[in-house]
Amino acid sequence: MTASRHELTTACLIASALLAGCGSDSSTATRVPTGTTATLALLETTDLHTNVVSYDYFKLAEDKSLGFERTATLIAQARQEFPNTLLLDNGDTIQGTALSDYQATVSPLSCSQTLAMYKVMNAAGYEGGGIGNHEFNYGLPFLSQVTGNRFNVAGMAEPSAQPTCKGPDFPLVLANVNSVKSAQPLFQPYAIIAKTVTATGPDGKAVTGTVKVGIIGFTPPAIMSWDKRWLDGKVYTVGVKETAEKYIPEMRAKGADLVVVISHGGLDDSTYSPSMENGSYHLSKVAGVDAMLIGHSHQIFPNATSTVAQFNLPGVDKTAGTVNGVPTVMANYWGKHLGVIKFDLTYNGKTWAIDKTKTVVQARSAQNADKTYVAVTPSIAAAIASEHQATIDYVKTPVGSTDFEMSSFFADVGDPGAIELVNQAQADYVARYVAANLPQYAALPVLSVSAPFKSGFAGGTDYTDVAQGNMAINNAADLYLYPNTVYAVKVTGADIRNWLETAAKRFNQINPALSTQQELISSFPGYNFDMFTSPDIRYEIDVTQPVGSRIVNLQYKGIAIDPAKEFIVATNNYRASGGGSFPGLDGSKTLYASPDTNRDVLIQYIKTVKTVTRAANGADRSWHFTKVTTAGPVVFHSAPGKLALAQAAGIAGITQLQADDGSGKSLALYAIDLSK
Amino acid sequence: MPSICRSNNPGRLGAALLAGVLALAGIAWASRAAPPDGLPDDPLQLQVLADAGRQDAALARLKALAEGGSPLARRAFGQVLIARGTQVQDGLDWLRQAADGGDAEAGFQLGKLYRSGATGVPPNAAQALHHFTAAARAGHAGAAYYLGIAWRNGYGAPADAGEAARWFRASAAGGVAAAQFMLANAYREGDGVARDNAEAVRLYTEAAEREHPEAIQTLAMAYTHGELGLPQDPAQARHYLMETAHALKHPALQP
Helix, strand or coil: CHHHHHHHHHHHHHHHHHHHHCCCCHHHHCCCCCCCEEEEEEEEECCCCCCCCCEECCCCEECCCCCHHHHHHHHHHHHHHCCCEEEEECCCCCCCCHHHHHHHHHCCCCCCCCCHHHHHHHHHCCCEEECCCHHHCCCHHHHHHHHCCCCCCCCCCCHHHCCCCCCCCCCEECCCEEECCCCCECCECEEEEEEEEEEECCCCCEEEEEEEEEEEEECCCCHHHHCHHHHCCCEEECCHHHHHHHHHHHHHHCCCCEEEEEECCCCCCCCCCCCCCCCHHHHCCCCCCCEEEECCCCCEECCCCCCCHHHCCCCEECCCCEECCEEEEEECCCCCEEEEEEEEEEECCCCEEECHHHCEEEEEECECCCCCECCCCHHHHHHCHHHHHHHHHHHHCEEEEECCCEECCCHHHCCCCCCHHHHHHHHHHHHHHHHHHCHHHCCCCEEECECCCCECCCCCCCECEECCEEEEHHHHHHHCCCCCEEEEEEEEHHHHHHHHHHHHHHECCCCCCCCCCEECECCCCHHHCCECCCCCEEEEECCCCCCCCCEEEEEECCEECCCCCEEEEEEEHHHHCCCCCCCCCCCCCEEEEEEEEHHHHHHHHHHHHCEECHHHHCCCCCEEECCCCCCCCEEEEECCCCHHHHHHCCCCCEEEEECCCCCCCCCEEEEECCCC | CHHHHCCCCHHHHHHHHHHHHHHHHHHHHHHCCCCCCCCCCCHHHHHHHHCCCCCHHHHHHHHHHHHCCCHHHHHHHHHHHHHHCCCHHHHHHHHHHHHHCCCHHHHHHHHHHHHHCECCECCCHHHHHHHHHHHHHCCCHHHHHHHHHHHHHCCCCCCCHHHHHHHHHHHHHCCCHHHHHHHHHHHHHCCCCCCCHHHHHHHHHHHHHCCCHHHHHHHHHHHHHCCCCCCCCHHHHHHHHHHHHHHCCCCCCCC
16 A cells, blocks of 8 residues: 555656646646637547447458548548647447457567557547446456556555556546455546647737646446456446436536536436436536537437437437537447537636537538548558458458368258257357356256248359368358357247247248249248257257148158157357247347357357368258158249259259259259158 | 656646656555445445345345335346346246336336246236236336237237237337337338338437447448438448448437
8 A cells, every 4th residue: 555655646746747747737737818719629439349440350342331540530620620629539449340359368468568559549549438348358457457457446456556558548437336355446537638629819829828628537337247257256246327416516626617527328318227228318417517428329410310219308408419508419330420629719727618509519520511521641551550450360260170161051941051050159159158157957858940031032143152271260241141149048938939930930831742843932031040959859840831831851860759758959149039039038038148150150160170161060860851742843942053062962852953043143943842 | 757847748748747646546446445335225326236236135125115015126136136146936926026016117127037037936928918018008118019029929919910019119108228129110011000211210319329239230231222212322321331230339229
């Protein structure tokens, strides 16, 4: 304690000397004549999510619609326009792309390095920032390191024993997250920025003054649920309203001319509670708030045409950009917009007063009226060129290999080649979780379902198709299209039957007596055609029967499934929470809602098995069509010239009737002989 | 250091100075061993301090307020006891007292406990239905959601799709994203209500604005495939797909 107090005192002296030496210490700098006027524009970015370059790391392609390299151009334009600007960030800054994952988990940043995102923010001259919820996604030690804050929390060394790592060159503030261990704020709750401004004296001559801008930060209390695995027992959140009421008078007492709330949350006018997620509406009513920079909702405010519910609440002026009279801006996300709050200030002898009639609030888009985008600021991408390239290399790195072409061209008729690996990865992940954490369910069998997400809707190229050979991380997006997370549900044998009956809506009812051609596939989407691919579970789909009566000979380990027997089924959040309206699946049977994406679980599984083979990972068919001889042809559509793949998968009775089915979508017409 | 002072860019200069101050502030807040703040009187604030904050003094204060008769304090105290897992039966008693005192949230919490069960409290669908019904009738939107789930599946009473939709509607109007999603599904399928794609889209959109990942994904799929009366729109589909990934990191919380 003594040591750190000493350290603090010494450092304060240095800081004071710096301030005095540079002539911006409050006692001298605010000595401008009464009646001096200045224009100061607050500039806000929010929810940048480490989108530095206009680039999509999964597609490995440019994406001009996002990226800080374009926001930087908007910032430069604003600095041309306004004599004084103060650039602030709202949070959700350090997580959200493959670049952030790379620096946090793949090749973790060292203590002496600056995060790529903060590097470019330093270069852009940020003077302050808040902390969003996503800042907590990589855990507290990482957040401590990259922000250069030594946290006094359980599970980390005493602050005096921690190195001070390289953080950004600007203060980060957060007032409503406290350490359980110390009951004190995790970050500095607020900072007072002595902003040197060029102003105009009452005599019309240019003068230099200092405006003290107090910034205070808030994050959604719901972080305690979202990042429970990192935060439980280590930190807790306190309500935003009472926290603001506590600190804002303190900030004023320390000389803040302006108080800017950086609230990572949207607007919600429901009854205040200390745990509400979007507290900004209530913050606007706290005395002494001059401006709010908000975020989190990925929306644009002000926006006169917004239909978003939170911007159509009483007291919210979506044209002027005020909330209960407080100028407020939300700058969308991924650097697509820059928020601007322009204040005209007059020094009244004591403080800088705002001329409220002249305040302007805007959210400026990086997209021009003609749908093009503003040019990039080339120095931004240049500053992180090596990090960017390392991320691309990482995304292209082989994680394993496959001895067969994994495709969904014939998934509708039984090829498990693109699905079994997903099911194996999901089942393995859930089984290990249950064994470690849910001993009461350890006796239940763990099964898995997945669906052919890419099944030709958009044409012949809309199929999963991973070539034989090396598999890289970007192939995982082909095998698993949706950004889902793994969920496990506890269901009965009867529930499984209902689940499969719903999935079997994928097929039209076939009349065996018809001699005319019948289409096999209905309009029921492929993404809902859930299937098992395991030797433990077997069933037939009888397409001659109506919806609801098609699942035949449903067996578990060779005997008819007991309707009352309980199983755990690994699936995704979409299905487990009610997506597709499957009977009984609406969140009420969820046993485990994992934070891990199906894609990441798949990548980890490929890394573990290393070599994916047809025999081990692509040949287990849980289902067949019930055999029936039809008088006429039963047909379906897939990419042309793929018959060899059906044969390699052991799917019998397929013939290609026409290489072009006439749809204009690069699809061929195939027939299936249901008697084979 | 003088070179910083001669900088032509006041913004950069300020940032450089603040960097020094920042590092200090980090130490200052981390090592300040001031006594905890005076405890608040608000039971909800005390609940946060006693539960996530693990502060026994806050729990003691809450207990005193509960014993003093405040239904809000009784509910908060009961919830903390149950969350701590050590005095679940006592916690249940306090929740019951609060519910009897007219606190709908306490009844809702009782419903959730009986729904999922807890140490020493086996799941009891009939009890859950009873408490959810009372709380929902008192206007509790979260209770209305679970009531919808109960009627949809037949938890505690025979399934009734119309009754499920009715309670999902009450809950959706109260801003519960999960209920907006379930009601949208019902309109899409004609499940207890007349099929209505436009109403389904309106409700999916409302839930999506509240960061309900499955609602956002439904819109992504609909714009991909031209479902629900929406046009095929690759730009919208891509937007919603990326928003799905984002929302999954902080989904709308279940009531």
